[in-house]
Each structure stands twice: as C-alpha cells, then as structure tokens.
Amino acid sequence: MRSAPTGRQLRLGAELRKLRERAGLTSTQAAQLLGIKQNQVSNMEAGRHGVSPDRLRTIACRYDCSNKALVEGLVAMTPDRKRGWWEEYRELLPNALLDLAELEHHAQSLRAANTARIPGLLQTHDYAREIFRQAVIELSPPEIEHRLSFRIKRQAILYREDNPVPYEAIIHEAALRMEVGGSSVARQQLQHILDMSERGHITLRSITFSVGAYPGSGQSIYYAHGPVPQLDTVYLDQSHGPAFLDTEAQLQKYRTLFERVGAVALGPEKTRNLIHGVMREL
The missing domain is CATH 3.30.870 (Endonuclease; Chain A)
Incomplete structure (x- = not known):
C-alpha cells in the first residue's frame, strides 16, 4: 500500500475511476464484477494500490472498454520497477x-x-x-x-x-x-x-x-x-x-x-x- 502516490500513479487511478464511471458502475458493483473487495477498488482508483498490466486489461474488459489504444496507454502507466532519476530529489x-x-x-x-x-x-x-x-x-x-x-x-x-x-x-x-x-x-x-x-x-x-x-x-x-x-x-x-x-x-x-x-x-x-x-x- 502506497502512502504517497506519485502524480503518474494518481493519474492512472483517476483513469480507472473514469473507466468505471463510463461503465455506469459503482465501486461496490465493480468489486463484485472483478471478484475483489470494494476497498481494493477504492485504493486502486486513489493510486494507493498498484495494478499489473494483466489486471488492468481484465478491468478494461469487465468495464466494456473497447478503446484498445487507451487501454495500452494505461498499461504503459502501470508500475515500473525502475526508480526514475528524480527520486534522488524526494x-x-x-x-x-x-x-x-x-x-x-x-x-x-x-x-x-x-x-x-x-x-x-x-x-x-x-x-x-x-x-x-x-x-x-x-x-x-x-x-x-x-x-x-x-x-x-x-x-x-x-x-x-x-x-x-x-x-x-x-x-x-x-x-x-x-x-x-x-x-x-x-x-x-x-x-x-x-x-x-x-x-x-x-x-x-x-x-x-x-x-x-x-x-x-x-x-x-x-x-x-x-x-x-x-x-x-x-x-x-x-x-x-x-x-x-x-x-x-x-x-x-x-x-x-x-x-x-x-x-x-x-x-x-x-x-x-x-x-x-x-x-x-x-
């Protein structure tokens, strides 16, 4: 669990929330659809919990998102194990x-x-x-x-x-x-x-x-x-x-x-x- 998500992590979470809202789902309904707890949905959308590329594609599929370019753009935003040089200045x-x-x-x-x-x-x-x-x-x-x-x-x-x-x-x-x-x-x-x-x-x-x-x-x-x-x-x-x-x-x-x-x-x-x-x- 992240205590201080970066801007990129926050943006990914916000985009997941937009996908859910476009699908007309509440966070509770999304959790049921994904087979996870409601607080996990909330934590992903707040950038506090990471999302793997496979999980993200699954979420997009369950949310009926057919925009493949957008989905792959979001996949590219999933956590990178390499620390950027800017982390030296945190x-x-x-x-x-x-x-x-x-x-x-x-x-x-x-x-x-x-x-x-x-x-x-x-x-x-x-x-x-x-x-x-x-x-x-x-x-x-x-x-x-x-x-x-x-x-x-x-x-x-x-x-x-x-x-x-x-x-x-x-x-x-x-x-x-x-x-x-x-x-x-x-x-x-x-x-x-x-x-x-x-x-x-x-x-x-x-x-x-x-x-x-x-x-x-x-x-x-x-x-x-x-x-x-x-x-x-x-x-x-x-x-x-x-x-x-x-x-x-x-x-x-x-x-x-x-x-x-x-x-x-x-x-x-x-x-x-x-x-x-x-x-x-x-």
Missing part, C-alpha cells in the same frame, strides 16, 4: 516538481508557451540560477543548488540519442528581451536557444509585441502529449503552486488555446531572425 524538492519530471520523461511530445521567461527545458545554467534567486519566497543557497541541478537533469530528455522528446516552444518577445542576469547571461541564453532550435526535434517560435493581446497571453502553459489524447496533461506553473489538469474539458480548452497562440506566432526562421536582432541590441 525530500529535497516539492513533490510536484518530481511529478513534472516524471511527466516529461514519459511524454510523447511537449509544447510550451511562455510570456515572461525562457521555458525551463531551454534555460542555461546561469539563467536558471538567476530565476531561482528571484523567487518570491526566498530560497536558501542549498535549495537553489538542488533546483538548479534538478532543472538541468530534466533537460536530458532533449538530448537523448534514442527517441528525444519532440518539443515546441512559443516564446513571447518580452521573454527574449528580458535581460535576466544581465546582458552577458541574456546573450548566452539567446545563443543557446538558437543552437537548440537547430535540432530536428525542437521547434522554436515567437510572438512579437506587434501582435498585441492574444488568447492566453497572461499565463505560461505546458502541454504534455500522452500516447492517446485522453492521457494528455496540462501543467500550469502558478504563483500559488503548480497545477496538473487532465479532464476532457480542460484538455480541449488548452488544445484550442495552443492552436490560437500558434496562429499568431512567427515561424521558426523568422523567430531566429528576431532573436539575432535582439542579440545585436544587447
């Missing part, structure tokens, strides 16, 4: 950050839209350090170092030799022009994102000041694609704490939002030209 950093790293590790692709800063996966060491130094709630030097090393390790998904995660970043001109850490750090940061944009799996786009107001301009959005659309996740980094969104209505809202943001963004080549122009002004 007790050192907030659990939400560990859940974010796990989400990124398993994502099929990632999309980010940022207004005021460069997305975390594209930040340089010096840029990220300055961001952490400016945190609203002051961080101790050790915590800054933990967060810094954690952020750099997260970026490894973009450097994998086998199957690097496809990544698209839409960055507002305001973030490109903000001299975080001074002009030297800012210039190095811009050069870094230019270099990263040359990688085949990374797409870099920008929104210029001339666009004016646009949908979603007041927030940073991070969208992780799962193996099927139902298993996508939206991550919002808010001042009062991060939020993971995964209801059907929420996912559709942010898919539409990304489409509208993308419609006003420059293409990759014009974005690189803009960045070169900003660098010349530093």
Whole structure:
C-alpha cells in the first residue's frame, strides 16, 4: 500500500475511476464484477494500490472498454520497477516538481508557451540560477543548488540519442528581451536557444509585441502529449503552486488555446531572425 502516490500513479487511478464511471458502475458493483473487495477498488482508483498490466486489461474488459489504444496507454502507466532519476530529489524538492519530471520523461511530445521567461527545458545554467534567486519566497543557497541541478537533469530528455522528446516552444518577445542576469547571461541564453532550435526535434517560435493581446497571453502553459489524447496533461506553473489538469474539458480548452497562440506566432526562421536582432541590441 502506497502512502504517497506519485502524480503518474494518481493519474492512472483517476483513469480507472473514469473507466468505471463510463461503465455506469459503482465501486461496490465493480468489486463484485472483478471478484475483489470494494476497498481494493477504492485504493486502486486513489493510486494507493498498484495494478499489473494483466489486471488492468481484465478491468478494461469487465468495464466494456473497447478503446484498445487507451487501454495500452494505461498499461504503459502501470508500475515500473525502475526508480526514475528524480527520486534522488524526494525530500529535497516539492513533490510536484518530481511529478513534472516524471511527466516529461514519459511524454510523447511537449509544447510550451511562455510570456515572461525562457521555458525551463531551454534555460542555461546561469539563467536558471538567476530565476531561482528571484523567487518570491526566498530560497536558501542549498535549495537553489538542488533546483538548479534538478532543472538541468530534466533537460536530458532533449538530448537523448534514442527517441528525444519532440518539443515546441512559443516564446513571447518580452521573454527574449528580458535581460535576466544581465546582458552577458541574456546573450548566452539567446545563443543557446538558437543552437537548440537547430535540432530536428525542437521547434522554436515567437510572438512579437506587434501582435498585441492574444488568447492566453497572461499565463505560461505546458502541454504534455500522452500516447492517446485522453492521457494528455496540462501543467500550469502558478504563483500559488503548480497545477496538473487532465479532464476532457480542460484538455480541449488548452488544445484550442495552443492552436490560437500558434496562429499568431512567427515561424521558426523568422523567430531566429528576431532573436539575432535582439542579440545585436544587447
């Protein structure tokens, strides 16, 4: 029995609950159908009890779920005996950050839209350090170092030799022009994102000041694609704490939002030209 399920374990449990509810079953009825106790159903749906691939397929069959792609996507979320690298930071950093790293590790692709800063996966060491130094709630030097090393390790998904995660970043001109850490750090940061944009799996786009107001301009959005659309996740980094969104209505809202943001963004080549122009002004 798990006392503190991870975000991925909680999501799997929530998806099992959705399957049961779509089948029109109460937890008691589901337990009878599966030949287990009602509290076992509740514990699986709360992420407190693991589910094997065979058990999950049995559950999907008993719940009359005919979406094979969804079932196999859920099977892929069943417990992995290997501990992810992020577990090294448990007790050192907030659990939400560990859940974010796990989400990124398993994502099929990632999309980010940022207004005021460069997305975390594209930040340089010096840029990220300055961001952490400016945190609203002051961080101790050790915590800054933990967060810094954690952020750099997260970026490894973009450097994998086998199957690097496809990544698209839409960055507002305001973030490109903000001299975080001074002009030297800012210039190095811009050069870094230019270099990263040359990688085949990374797409870099920008929104210029001339666009004016646009949908979603007041927030940073991070969208992780799962193996099927139902298993996508939206991550919002808010001042009062991060939020993971995964209801059907929420996912559709942010898919539409990304489409509208993308419609006003420059293409990759014009974005690189803009960045070169900003660098010349530093």
